[in-house]
Amino acid sequence: MMNIGIVGLGLIGGSVGLDLRTLGYRIFGVSRREQTCQKAIALGVVDEASPELSLLSTADLIFICTPICDIIPTLEKLIPFLSPSAILTDVGSVKIPIVEEASQIWPNFVGGHPMAGKTESGIEIAQLGLFEDRPYVLTPNENTPLESVKKVEAIARLLKSQVYFCEPYEHDRAVAWVSHLPVMASASLIAACMSESNLAIVKLAQELASSGFQDTSRVGGGNPELGRMMAEYNRLEILRSLHSFRDEIDKFIQHIEQKNWQSLEQKLKHTQQNRKLFLPHEN
Amino acid sequence: MMNIGIVGLGLIGGSVGLDLRTLGYRIFGVSRREQTCQKAIALGVVDEASPELSLLSTADLIFICTPICDIIPTLEKLIPFLSPSAILTDVGSVKIPIVEEASQIWPNFVGGHPMAGKTESGIEIAQLGLFEDRPYVLTPNENTPLESVKKVEAIARLLKSQVYFCEPYEHDRAVAWVSHLPVMASASLIAACMSESNLAIVKLAQELASSGFQDTSRVGGGNPELGRMMAEYNRLEILRSLHSFRDEIDKFIQHIEQKNWQSLEQKLKHTQQNRKLFLPHEN
Numbered sequence: 001m002m003n004i005g006i007v008g009l010g011l012i013g014g015s016v017g018l019d020l021r022t023l024g025y026r027i028f029g030v031s032r033r034e035q036t037c038q039k040a041i042a043l044g045v046v047d048e049a050s051p052e053l054s055l056l057s058t059a060d061l062i063f064i065c066t067p068i069c070d071i072i073p074t075l076e077k078l079i080p081f082l083s084p085s086a087i088l089t090d091v092g093s094v095k096i097p098i099v100e101e102a103s104q105i106w107p108n109f110v111g112g113h114p115m116a117g118k119t120e121s122g123i124e125i126a127q128l129g130l131f132e133d134r135p136y137v138l139t140p141n142e143n144t145p146l147e148s149v150k151k152v153e154a155i156a157r158l159l160k161s162q163v164y165f166c167e168p169y170e171h172d173r174a175v176a177w178v179s180h181l182p183v184m185a186s187a188s189l190i191a192a193c194m195s196e197s198n199l200a201i202v203k204l205a206q207e208l209a210s211s212g213f214q215d216t217s218r219v220g221g222g223n224p225e226l227g228r229m230m231a232e233y234n235r236l237e238i239l240r241s242l243h244s245f246r247d248e249i250d251k252f253i254q255h256i257e258q259k260n261w262q263s264l265e266q267k268l269k270h271t272q273q274n275r276k277l278f279l280p281h282e283n
Numbered sequence: 284m285m286n287i288g289i290v291g292l293g294l295i296g297g298s299v300g301l302d303l304r305t306l307g308y309r310i311f312g313v314s315r316r317e318q319t320c321q322k323a324i325a326l327g328v329v330d331e332a333s334p335e336l337s338l339l340s341t342a343d344l345i346f347i348c349t350p351i352c353d354i355i356p357t358l359e360k361l362i363p364f365l366s367p368s369a370i371l372t373d374v375g376s377v378k379i380p381i382v383e384e385a386s387q388i389w390p391n392f393v394g395g396h397p398m399a400g401k402t403e404s405g406i407e408i409a410q411l412g413l414f415e416d417r418p419y420v421l422t423p424n425e426n427t428p429l430e431s432v433k434k435v436e437a438i439a440r441l442l443k444s445q446v447y448f449c450e451p452y453e454h455d456r457a458v459a460w461v462s463h464l465p466v467m468a469s470a471s472l473i474a475a476c477m478s479e480s481n482l483a484i485v486k487l488a489q490e491l492a493s494s495g496f497q498d499t500s501r502v503g504g505g506n507p508e509l510g511r512m513m514a515e516y517n518r519l520e521i522l523r524s525l526h527s528f529r530d531e532i533d534k535f536i537q538h539i540e541q542k543n544w545q546s547l548e549q550k551l552k553h554t555q556q557n558r559k560l561f562l563p564h565e566n
Contacts, residue, residue, distance in 0.1 A: 187554040
């Protein structure tokens with residue numbers, strides 16, 4: 001059975017550890033903070049933990065679960081300690097900037113993105129089964145050793161994820177639509193409501209806000225650092241989706257300005273129908 | 284104890300009936316469809332029901348719970364049957380176009396908007412306590428008899444709603460921000476995702492869509508007819524909020540185009556903070 005290494009013991013890294021340790025794998029965890037290392041051991045997330053990357057010298061498969069901006073620097077620091085056959089994989093929510101660089105530094109790298117998360121973060125809320133029935137995207141390129149891809153895929157399936165394979169650019173474009181654009185649209189909604197200059201209206205709006213506002217604004221009220229990183233690392237795709245989004249807003253404005261009520265209702269019928277294609281299992 | 288009349292036996296009218304009937308009021312319901320009248324009696328929503336407005340000749344307080352576009356026509360047809368002291372109120376989600384006209388036709392009219400709802404509609408899903416802890420906005424004007432306002436307020440409090448008083452334009456502007464704009468923003472998100480011309484990407488996006496997309500797109504996948512009516516009856520306020528929203532989208536685009544990552548993160552910090560002002564009770 002493989003030894004598993006995890007760098008970055010937060011919600012994702014911790015939950016990977018919990019699941020695989022339960023399945024009998026030996027888990028080695030690295031976190032910059034000694035306190036997190038101790039917590040990881042106490043929570044049963046890892047067998048051994050250390051702030052030193054040298055702990056991972058016997059690991060066969062290493063998950064890099066740091067924030068996106070630390071993935072490549074972490075990988076570079078890892079190189080001296082790796083066994084030559086070690087497989088590296090990451091869990092970053094953007095793939096082009098990671099995969100291109102990482103596979104040049106360490107050819108035995110398999111880009112990955114398990115799409116699970118919670119509003120909160122941190123090892124304290126790591127949980128068994130976090131990835132169950134969630135998408136797990138793998139983005140190998142033509143030089144990635146097939147054997148390594150199969151090993152990472154097998155682990156993703158042990159986590160009970162739905163595994164998808166695609167090119168890094170396909171991943172980045174798809175998540176721009178369904179994951180990154182919603183954050184910017186949702187944040188813009190909150191910002192627009194706060195732009196109202198009549199403070200009595202703002203107060204009333206706050207009192208009257210209910211489930212519709214709550215749901216539509218949820219991801220716009222999320223982690224600002226994460227939102228910034230999405231935009232920084234998936235810049236071109238987010239811009240592309242934001243421009244399309246603005247075009248759609250313009251169409252709504254136009255229909256309403258011109259009192260094209262039938263076209264507006266038709267458009268809303270389409271969005272009602274099309275939403276179901278994205279959420280076939282919602283009741 | 285007052286006799287209560289309800290015109291329009293759907294989710295809202297039916298739920299008003301259920302609650303007030305349980306409190307001992309005698310409820311008279313009018314629905315265009317005989318079948319709905321029979322259902323209303325069978326479900327215990329009303330004591331008597333009929334497709335004829337003449338049923339309401341003994342009603343002291345009448346709730347008009349029809350779709351927005353039918354409120355004024357219904358009110359006009361009601362006049363010949365009303366006792367001179369009868370109080371009329373409505374439950375429409377837009378107030379300026381209703382209140383101005385209604386109070387000229389029948390001075391004893393109190394504009395209202397109980398802000399409760401479900402995705403589904405119809406008398407079958409009417410429920411006890413639908414309005415509990417939900418906002419109930421009343422928009423009397425300077426000519427509305429105070430005694431009548433107090434009676435409607437008392438009923439709203441019996442429904443255990445949170446009662447708010449404001450001017451019709453304040454209501455319409457506030458709900459444009461937190462209720463109507465979210466629908467258009469959310470629908471634009473769905474439309475933007477469907478505008479992707481690479482069908483493999485659309486398919487992948489549909490497979491990867493998760494809770495973020497689900498929540499942000501929810502109200503954009505709602506009843507198209509309702510969305511159209513919001514826009515038709517609250518046209519100027521919706522346009523005003525849509526223009527502000529587009530300005531905010533433009534700011535996000537600008538920050539990302541110019542790689543102003545600090546400004547972007549700052550903006551997302553503000554939206555994270557400001558969202559809490561709208562949802563103080565969310566955990």
